[in-house]
Amino acid sequence: MKRTLAIAALAGSLLAAPVFAKDPILIGVPVGLSGANSVVAPSVVQAAELAVDQINAKGGVLGRPLKLVVADDASGAVGAQKAFDSLVFQKNVNVLISMETSAARNAGLPIVAKGKIPYIYTSFYEGHACSPYLYVDAWVPEQQVPPVVDYLKDKGAKTYFLIGSDYAFGRGMLGFARKYIDKTGGKVVGEEYLPMDGTDWTPIISKLKASGADALITSTAGGAPNVTLTKQLRNSGVTIPYANLAVDEGTAKSMGKDAAGILISASYITGIDSKANKDFMAALKKKFGDKTRTPNDLSVPQYEGVYLYAKAVEKAGTTDTRPVLKALGEVSFTGPRGTISMNKQHHAPLTMYLGQVQDDGSVKVVKSFKNVDPGAQCPKL
Amino acid sequence: MSDATLDTAAEPGRRRSRMRHLWVLALIAAGLMIAGPLFLDRFTVNVLTRSMIFAILAVTVDLLWGFTGILTFGQAAFFGAGAYATAMVLTHLGSTPGLMVLGLVLSIVLPVLLAAAVGWLTFYPGSTDFYATVISLVVPIVVTQVIYSGGTWTGSSSGLVGYVGLDLSLGGFFRLAGLSLVAVVVVALIFVRSDAGRVLTAIRNNETRCAYLGISTQKVKIALTAVLAAVTGYAGFLYANASGVVAPENAGFVFGTQLVVWTALGGRGTVIGPALGAVAIDYLSAQLSGQMPFLWQLVIGTLFVAMIIFMPNGLAALATGWRRMRRGEDGFSPQLVALPPRAARVPADGDSPLLRIEKLEKSYGSQKVLEDITLQVRRGELVSLVGPNGAGKTTLMRCMTDGKAASGGTVRIHGTSISGMVPDQIVARGIGRKFQVASVFDSLTVAECLRMARVSHEAPSFLRSADSLSLPQAAIEILRLTGLDQHLGRAVSLLSHGQKQSLELAMVVSLEPELILLDEPTAGLTAAERATIGQVLMKLTSELGLAAILVEHDLDFVRDISSRIVVLHQGRLVLDGTVEEVVNDEIVKRIYSGGDHV
Amino acid sequence: MMAPPHSKESRQMTLLLDIITTAAILFIIATGLLTIFGVLKIINFAHGAWLTVGAYCAVAVGDLGWNPWAALPVAFVTGAALGGLTERFIVRPLYARPLDAILATWGLGIIIGQLITLGFGRDVQFTKALLPGTADVFGTSYSVYRLFALAAAIAIGLGFSWLMEGTRLGLSARAVIMNEALARALGLDTRRIRWVTFMIGCGLAALAGTLLTPLTSVDPNMGVAWLVGSFMLVMVAGQSFAALALACLLLGGAQVIVSTYVSPILGGITVAVLAAVVLRISPKGFSRV
Structure with missing residues (x-):
């Protein structure tokens, strides 16, 4: 048998x-x-x-x-x-x-x-x-950053504070964000970095609070630094619109309520x-x-x-x-x-989605942008 | 007698054949390196190229940690500095042959400068082993941070890539890295077996004793760090060229710890062990870690801990231990050669005292240990320092050999104040100190210990271990009287307590000092040994004109040999007179009979 | 959308609070390491791993559905129990070889990290926030949890002073610190004192790990980032808790000030570099305090 x-x-x-x-x-x-x-x-x-x-x-x-x-x-x-x-x-x-x-x-x-x-x-x-x-x-930054900044601008943000991990991706993303914000008439009132393995964001958060910025854009190393920064932001009562260029849905979920309200910009979100x-x-x-x-x-x-x-x-x-x-x-x-x-x-070229993390950790698509061009990445090729 | 001559004749021969073995092995290894790319596949060639570059680093870690006892995580920083120097030149300036040479030079000079600065920061009189380890952690952290913050100059976290390196094939890099490794291993082996190399072991064993033999251990350590940084920087140059990429993790402290792990698993203090360990573990991890990355690290971690606890000298040490057992206990005995007596440093201009102490004070907080000590010692005198326990005798000895010990007053040698001087500078002015507990080098042989005492007089060879050992006649006599001349090749750890005391005395005498300080040289010795030492001391002072200060409890011994006795009680000098005067003094009798409050 | 830029007074208040609470957190993290170094003259390089163990105790307590505060005693007991095993099997043979003890405990840290990874996975773990939100301190809104950390640091400091000054164990430990040979001669079971001290040190480290969870990501490598800083502070502090408090206040304060007025990147290496310089100038650090 x-x-x-x-x-x-x-x-x-x-x-x-x-x-x-x-x-x-x-x-x-x-x-x-x-x-x-x-x-x-x-x-x-x-x-x-x-x-x-x-x-x-x-x-x-x-x-x-x-x-x-x-x-x-x-x-x-x-x-x-x-x-x-x-x-x-x-x-x-x-x-x-x-x-x-x-x-x-x-x-x-x-x-x-x-x-x-x-x-x-x-x-x-x-x-x-x-x-x-x-x-x-x-x-690449040319595709991911503009939707975020445009959205924040529509919501009335004029001044921005940028926080990142000190590495190529963090600096690259925020460097591009700064240029784009300047180009579209906004103002960057602070740009701060912590070493990749840095654990204490407190002085930066205090600067952020003192700056009175309308919106916050962060680009840390994935995983640990991202979670650490977000927890400490929430602990300090930061409530301004917060776009996180480096968070993924899974990490957002593991942060629970701390992640609620975060804006993310991605080419893929499970809710597509x-x-x-x-x-x-x-x-x-x-x-x-x-x-x-x-x-x-x-x-x-x-x-x-x-x-x-x-x-x-x-x-x-x-x-x-x-x-x-x-x-x-x-x-x-x-x-x-x-x-x-x-x-x-x-x-x-990619379709980019702007999402917002909900209280239960899921990501809701707020807006989408069709076929965003990567720009001139490799003119010699 | 004929036995002995035969023996000494055979010894150099055996050592020469050992050297020959090294050269034959080196040639075979070099041959394998050249032929390797012919029969190894491309993957193995690439992985081994990098493993062999890392093995060079492991050898430098071994010289620092295994031989000299400096636990360092900092070699990664020097490696990173070298690699980045090369990559930055090639990326930002170009890769003409001239610039390649510039890259090579910078990859060596930068790490050396960095290492010299770090060495200066790390090794100062009184610095601890822990502190060296602390700094070795800070340096890679700072260097990595500089790389991260360097923007396009350093490529930040992404590192630098895409520059044109040396125009060599994969096999060419394999051969270059392999031959470099063989060269580094051979040079390191020749060095550690040479007389100069034994200084490193001596420092690891007993740094204080080294300082009191006039060896500036700080300078040796700084020089060693700098030279090894040059080797490390060269490895960085090779790496930047062979891999075509440099990244911050190359300079990080995690990589620094990895080097230590490889060195420990390979067997510290063996040179070849760490080199093989690095190649084997790095190669295996390339093969295995892909399938089970976490398990692989777990296995390495467990092996490492077990090795540190149960087999601190690694697998390779088992092999050397076995070899030593098979060969018998004793190492090489060099032939003793008597040095001609040397002239006094300062011509004996009548009566100027050798040592003059004025109003010396020493206090710990509010507690005064020494107070108002004034004392002179002239050549030819044998002064005994007596007094009950806690009177301050050892402290006084320390104040005479460490310019930073006293809290007030002056100590002059030949009229020059020693204030602020470190022990090795004071020793260079003609003072020798023998400690209460025999302070010798347990990992060396008798002959090697004695050679250490001569390092400050004649620079040791970096290439070989000399066949003969030149010592002052007086030192040779001590060896003869105590029978140590028959055991020059014996490991110090196998000597009896009395033999160690005698050896230390011989070492101090070998410094050819003008003033010898001896702290209870006869404690724990047999009556015969005691008599011998007394005889030697009398001879040194009365015949050779040395001065000696002796701390001693045995009043009979003191009475027999002293020319003067100084009594110390509760930190004060209560009496300074001839043997007769002191022995018959009421105060002294009272102190020694127990009613000690003067 | 947000309150207008804070006034100068408010900014100074924030700076002051940042300095004090940063010092408090550093103090909490370093006490376990100091306890062990002070009595045993051994650097426990697995300290980072114990922080991680403590944080995962918080995760486990959350998974079991217990009250999140229960994580504190659970972490202390777990840390102490593992510490007891470690002392017995890894540290005890190495008292005469302090540099080897650094290495063996570093290796142990790797092992613990990998075991946690195999058990819980590599992912960032979720823990319940203990005290969310902000409070008003003299007109400045400030994180409640950081204020709580300050209270916790003071409690640990006072608790430890009581342990050292007011209990038999403390007396014995101090005897061992001063002169171990004499302590043994006086009939103290120094072996047992070492064992208990190591357990307490590890327990404190795990406790600190739990206290960290609201401030940092919980993942298998989280402890390593805190290791070097604590190590430096303890080297500067020597054996005294008062000296550690001072070191945390001065070096932690310097870190905050450099981060605020110069650059957070330089701030990140301030503690390590300053500690090295302090030790170079005064090899005994602050231990005479």
Whole structure:
């Protein structure tokens, strides 16, 4: 009895999954399984696994299955070198698709250049990373900041206070915000940074309160510093409109009531009302059950990145680097975030959503902005 | 007798063959480095290139921590400084051969300057081991912060990337890093086996004794830090070129702790152990941490703790321990050579006293330990300092050898006040001090201890360990009288209490001082040993013209050898006279009979 | 949309409150480390891990649905129990090797961090706010929780003075601080005193971790950021709680002033750099206070 069941199950699985005669196409995913990014990394890996499963279920790419090879980059430069070396030269992957810290991406780029394979970067970042091998399907400051500032301005804010962590992303985002605020007639009355591992924001908060600013925009390192700053802001009774450029839905949830009212600007929010998004969320739930990690603005670009690569390989008819790189700038894919095409100097125009965190930690879409242009990121490409 | 000659003839031969082994191993290692890229895959070549650069750092950590006892997390900062110097030149100026040389020079000069400043801050007379560790934590934190705040100059958190480095293939970098590592290991091994290298161990063992042998331990430590920063900076140069990227974490304190972990697991104090440890652990982590990052760190953490507790000297120490056991207990015995007697520093111009103490005071808060001490000592005198416990005898000795100890009054040697001088400066003026509890170097051999006493007179070789040991005749005589000349190669930790006392005396005499201070040199010795020491002291003073001050409880011994006796009671000098005068004095009798309130 | 820029007086009041409460928080964080260093002459580099353990006690108490204040005793007991094991198996063999003790406890910190990660995951954890909102202090609105932290610091300071001055244990501990050999000769069980002291130190560290939860993110690495600062303060303070209070007030105050008037980035390294300089000039730090 048992045996017949087993055979039936085997037959079933054979029927369900196409059998591939050819070698798989290897997708390297260097990601921060440990270190700062380890909070978000599991959701990124899940998104990639789902995309690979879905594509393989439909026959793979050029008759070949996709296969993920995940490696830990420890969220930093040294770990990234090991991860990239291992993926590029040991596992001989065909492509790298991954969300990583800027330091890890930078550390990996020379290795990618030596290995001469495509690299799709799926994390939002401070912009202007350029390499012939690099494509980006997530947002840059030019796309994320204007919706926030415009919204605050509409609500009557004239003076702004900027707070960030002292690192490339924090400074890059707020530097762009300052320029944009100046351009649109607002005034920045304070811009303060704390070291990445700083724990006490008190003097900055006191300055903020003393400045009498109408609105607050923050861009800290993800995770811990963000939570610490928000808790301390709330403890000190700061109630002015507060836009957080670095918070994701999951972190907002873990902060509970402290996060209520925070404005966030993202290319993906779970509440996007589209069929593609609902299908995606359902598929994720079906595959991972109660182990599902909430999808977010870092994991969804990863999901779409895999699809974009698959499309590019189909279009090029090969996994050879040169034609695939050319095709990556031409193909498009409609996913949870809408239709994505990395056709602007290796970056992608994106629909941006302005959301507000509710008392229960969920994010309500306040406004959306169609196809925001990334601007001139890499004029030389 | 013929045995001994045979032995000393065989010893240098054995050591020469050991040196030959080192060179053969070095050549084999260098050969492997050159051939490596031919049979290793590209991944292994890349990972090992970086691991070997890190191994260079581990060797520097070992020299500082394993040999000299300075626990440092700061090597990462010097490494980062070197790497960033190179990357910033290549990024902002360009990468012509001339600029590459500039990058190399800066990658060495900057860390050296930084290290010299840090060394000055860290190592001052009286600084503690903890303080050195504190500073070694602060430096990487500050350097990392500077990098973060450097904007486009340093690339902030993203680091610098995209510059054009040395035009070498992957294999070329492997060979460069590998040969550099072999060179650093060989030079480090030659150094630690040389006479100069033993100074590091001596400092780790007993820094006070080093200072009282006239060795400026602070200068040695600062110089060591600076030189190793140069090596570290060069490693940073290699890294910036080989990896094509530099990032703040390269300079951070977490990386600094990692270096210490590798060094500990590889085996501190062995040079090769930390180098192999760094390469092995870094390579393994590249292989394994991808699958189980948290578990991997858990395993490393657990191993590290276990190693620190149960095997503080690491795996490599087991091997060396075994080798030592197989070879027998004794190390190398050099041949003793007598130095010609040297002329006095200041010509004996009649009667000017060697030591003149005027109105010396020492107090702790409101408590006066010494008060109004005035005393002179001339050459040829053997002055005994007696008095009950707590009279201030040891404190007085300390005030004579540490210019910062006294609270008031002056101590002059040859007419110069020692106020503010540190012990090694005072020792250089002709004072030698023997402590109450024998203060020697437990990790060295008898001969090595004696050589330490000569370091301030003749600079030790950085390349080799000398076959002969030149000592003043008087020191050799002490060794002969006590039989230590037969055990020059014996580890000090194996000596008896009396032998250690004699060894320390021989060390102090080897300094060729003009005034010797001895704090209870005969405590715990047998009657025979005591007689020997007395004999030696008499000879030093009456025949060689040295002066000596002796703290002693044994009045019979004092009576036999002293030319003068000084009585100290409750911090005051109550009597200063000949043996006869003192022994027959009523006050002294009262003090010693117990009714001690004068 | 917000009150007009604060008056000069109000700003000075805020600065004063910032300084005092920052000092209070630093004091709370460093007491556990000082207790251990003062008596045992050992630096517990796993201190950061104990802060983390305390914070996760708050998380666990929240998960169990208990009153959030219950986290304080739970953290103290958990910290002390783990501390007792640590002293017995890791620290005890290392009393003669203080530098090795630093390393072994650092390694232990790594182990605890990884175990917490394996148990609770890497994510930032949610804890209930203990005392939200602000209060009016002489016309300046100020965080209630920071004012509470000030009270907590004073309570810990006084409690500890009582423990040291008014109890048998304190007397024994002071005897060990002054002269361990003599204390042993007088028949004190110094081994037991060390053990209990280490437990109390770890208990205090965990307690501090719980007290931190409303002010900081709770994640497996949260303690490390506080470690170096506490370490520096304790090096400056030596063995005395009064000296620690002074060090927190002076160095913490300097941190706030530098952050307010120069740059928060420089403020972030103020404590470490100043402590190093103080120790260079006066190797005994403030310990003679």
